[in-house]
Amino acid sequence: MTPGRTLSTRSRRALLALAVALAAACLAVGTAAQEDVRCLSCHGKPGFKKTLASGKVLELFVDPTSLRLSVHKDKHCVDCHADVSEVPHPNVPQKVNCRRCHYSGNTAGAPQIEKYVEFEQSVHGKALAEGNTKAPACQDCHGDHFILPGSDPRSEVSHKNLPQVCGRCHLEIFGQYEASVHGKALAKGIMDAPVCTNCHGEHTIRKAADASSSVNAGHVANTCAKCHAKVVIMEKYGVKAEQVATYNESFHGIANEFGVLTAANCASCHTAHDILPENDPRSSVNAANIPKTCGKCHAGANANFANGRIHINAKDKSAGIVYWIALGFKILTLSTLAGLFVHIGLDLYRKFRNRKAHHGEAKP
DSSP states (O other): OOHHHHHHHHHHHHHHHHHHHHHHHHHHHHHHHHHHHHHHHHHTSTTOEEEOTTSOEEEOOOOHHHHHTSTTTTOOHHHHOTTOOSSSOSSOOOOOOGGGTOSTTOSSSOOOOOHHHHHHTSHHHHHHHTTOTTSOOHHHHHOSSSOOOTTSTTSTTSTTTHHHHHHTTOHHHHHHHHHSHHHHHHHTTOTTSOOHHHHHOSSOOOOTTSTTOTTSTTTHHHHHHHHHTOHHHHHHTTOOTHHHHHHHHSHHHHHHHTTOTTSOOHHHHHOSSOOOOTTSTTOTTSTTTHHHHHHTTSTTOOGGGGTSOSSOOTTSGGGTHHHHHHHHHHHHHHHHHHHHHHHHHHHHHHHHHHHHHHHHHHOO
């Protein structure tokens, strides 16, 4: 067999293999597309639903347009509902396992991030693993068929829609947030306003008692500082950015930094969700409510607690006598140190002179 004939045979085999692979791919696509049509013969009918033995009604209608406009537009029904092998299917399909595609190193084109690992360690993931049927899974937050990226304002997990999504389960807290300064700002379209995930995290949500939680007592100040320490953001809305620095320099802030978790943090005074401006009579930091707020830690707190200034910046003259006392201590400290250094210098100079004189007398 000549080298030329050998090459030709190999070429034909390679072309045949390629043709078979393409045919198989086309057949698979065609089969999947045909399955979609079969699925939609029932699920594409508006009003299609089923009542379970428990009395719960399952809404089974799927708008095919919603799927084609989502991030999963190239997927087919059986790609997600892998346990459905026949139509009609006598058993209720299992909840879709998004991890079939969403894992690091996947070949399905899903984002290469370990969000599932983070979710498993969160309060939601742990509750789900323990069999809590009320615990949210991916679909409860991101949606099922009409899934859009968070940057899309129509997305369930877009910045403006997130509080409502979380509020489906956390209704009372959602009500508090909605009435707060943050919630009202968001309602006005201010995208700098924080939502649930800015404080609690996205997939890493943990209980406040967990030392690694962003809302743990030891981390609350740093979590709030992500916005409140940024001068550019705060100046836009007339809020002082120095509040974080003054807290950190206060007794409470220093104690908190040293791990005293019972020391007051931002949420201890301003509350966690129903944060209101101090001129609002319902606010926990309104002058009339300060004794009650401080009284949570300081038994016997009275009206005098509201007389003093809070978040005092001792470096600013507006702090009044506190500024002058701080300045006095600064001058006293610097003067003491200066006097000490002068004394040490003179003492060293005297010793140097004495040693020089001693060596001079010792010469023959």
